[in-house]
Amino acid sequence: MSKFDEKMELYTSEFKKLNISFDAGLFEKVTKGLGPSIYKTDAEKVSCSQASEMETVKKNFLLKKLGCKDSPKLDDAIKAVCEKMGTSNRNKYRAMFYYLLTKEMGKESVY
Numbered sequence: 001m002s003k004f005d006e007k008m009e010l011y012t013s014e015f016k017k018l019n020i021s022f023d024a025g026l027f028e029k030v031t032k033g034l035g036p037s038i039y040k041t042d043a044e045k046v047s048c049s050q051a052s053e054m055e056t057v058k059k060n061f062l063l064k065k066l067g068c069k070d071s072p073k074l075d076d077a078i079k080a081v082c083e084k085m086g087t088s089n090r091n092k093y094r095a096m097f098y099y100l101l102t103k104e105m106g107k108e109s110v111y
Contacts (some may be wrong), residue, residue, distance in 0.1 A: 007031070007038050011096055018085060022099065029111040030102055031095040038095055046097045048082035061098055066107040077104040
């Protein structure tokens with residue numbers, strides 16, 4: 001089994017734990033789009049409690065990658081995904097977080 005397949009298995013089990021249904025095809029595309037960051041312990045997870053990290057997610061993913069317009073709606077989407085993944089959950093994997101943001105913003109067509 002490849003490292004990528006192992007990560008996909010981990011994320012799939014995490015989705016099941018959180019009771020979140022997902023589109024496997026789209027999720028795989030989002031995950032591949034993250035490149036080697038999914039293999040780096042520090043870069044693999046998102047911290048909703050760090051304002052600087054949330055700003056980076058907004059700037060680099062929502063604005064640049066998804067092509068969203070800057071508005072309070074972006075902050076609301078980030079907050080909604082943080083809540084969906086659970087505020088006490090320490091395993092907010094970036095691949096899952098970005099997938100949920102893509103769905104939240106209705107930007108599936110980017111992938």
